[in-house]
Amino acid sequence: MSNKPILVALDFDDKNAALQLVDKLDPNMCRLKVGKEMFTLFGPQLVKDIHRRGFDLFLDLKFHDIPNTVAKAVASAAELGVWMTNIHASGGLAMMEAAKKALVPYGDDAPLLIAVTVLTSMSDEELKLIGIDVPAFEHVQRLAKLTQKAGLDGVVCSAHEAEILKSSLGDSFKLVTPGIRPVGADKGDQHRIMTPPQAIAAGSDYLVIGRPITKAADPLAALTAIHQSIQVS
Numbered sequence: 517m518s519n520k521p522i523l524v525a526l527d528f529d530d531k532n533a534a535l536q537l538v539d540k541l542d543p544n545m546c547r548l549k550v551g552k553e554m555f556t557l558f559g560p561q562l563v564k565d566i567h568r569r570g571f572d573l574f575l576d577l578k579f580h581d582i583p584n585t586v587a588k589a590v591a592s593a594a595e596l597g598v599w600m601t602n603i604h605a606s607g608g609l610a611m612m613e614a615a616k617k618a619l620v621p622y623g624d625d626a627p628l629l630i631a632v633t634v635l636t637s638m639s640d641e642e643l644k645l646i647g648i649d650v651p652a653f654e655h656v657q658r659l660a661k662l663t664q665k666a667g668l669d670g671v672v673c674s675a676h677e678a679e680i681l682k683s684s685l686g687d688s689f690k691l692v693t694p695g696i697r698p699v700g701a702d703k704g705d706q707h708r709i710m711t712p713p714q715a716i717a718a719g720s721d722y723l724v725i726g727r728p729i730t731k732a733a734d735p736l737a738a739l740t741a742i743h744q745s746i747q748v749s
């Protein structure tokens with residue numbers, strides 16, 4: 517587990533509301549994630565606003581396109597100085613290799629580059645509908661192996677796959693796991709979920725947690741409770 521494993525997902529359509537929430541959180545206890553909704557609405561200025569508040573940022577735009585386009589997009593993320601960014605492993609080996617290569621000029625300042633395997637909202641039945649006839653558990657392993665071959669830093673997967681991936685791909689290959697729900701929290705649209713202590717015990721390096729913190733009556737209290745629950749696990 518990383519020394520700061522909680523990544524709070526900011527999925528808001530109102531910038532002021534998002535920054536008010538950010539101002540309630542503690543950069544010593546978490547990092548932040550900005551995704552497609554907020555980046556589309558508020559762009560690079562939002563990244564600057566968050567950096568100014570002392571938080572590391574995961575720019576979650578899940579690029580998936582031809583290799584040249586993805587390489588340029590990932591380099592643009594590096595220009596913004598983000599801590600982590602991501603692409604879809606389903607884009608293939610050549611696309612992932614091109615993305616990794618685009619970060620070489622940034623050296624130690626390059627963001628961590630992570631590939632999404634199978635989204636945590638996908639069930640085995642839904643995978644079948646897009647022509648993937650193996651269970652998510654198996655498909656994730658296939659894509660994670662390909663990601664490691666391409667030289668990326670790790671994958672986004674569900675915590676259900678963390679144990680097998682840690683043992684097969686090694687400790688330094690980072691596992692970023694959304695679909696995290698404290699006991700009693702609403703599952704929402706997520707299918708493959710785990711509690712924070714379970715996910716850490718399974719080998720997750722980073723827990724992506726959105727609504728259980730951002731929609732809580734007291735977000736800092738929710739963050740603190742999760743932080744404490746994984747310190748003792």
Ligand SMILES: O=C(O)c1cc(=O)[nH]c(=O)n1[C@@H]1O[C@H](COP(=O)(O)O)[C@@H](O)[C@H]1O
Pocket residue numbers: 525526527551576578602632634635636637672673694695696704706724725726727728
């Ligand atoms: O890449 C991601 O962060 C991601 C991948 C995935 O497979 N599933 C997934 O839920 N996410 C993101 O993780 C966050 C989960 O938010 P909550 O369901 O509110 O905790 C959202 O911002 C999703 O976009």
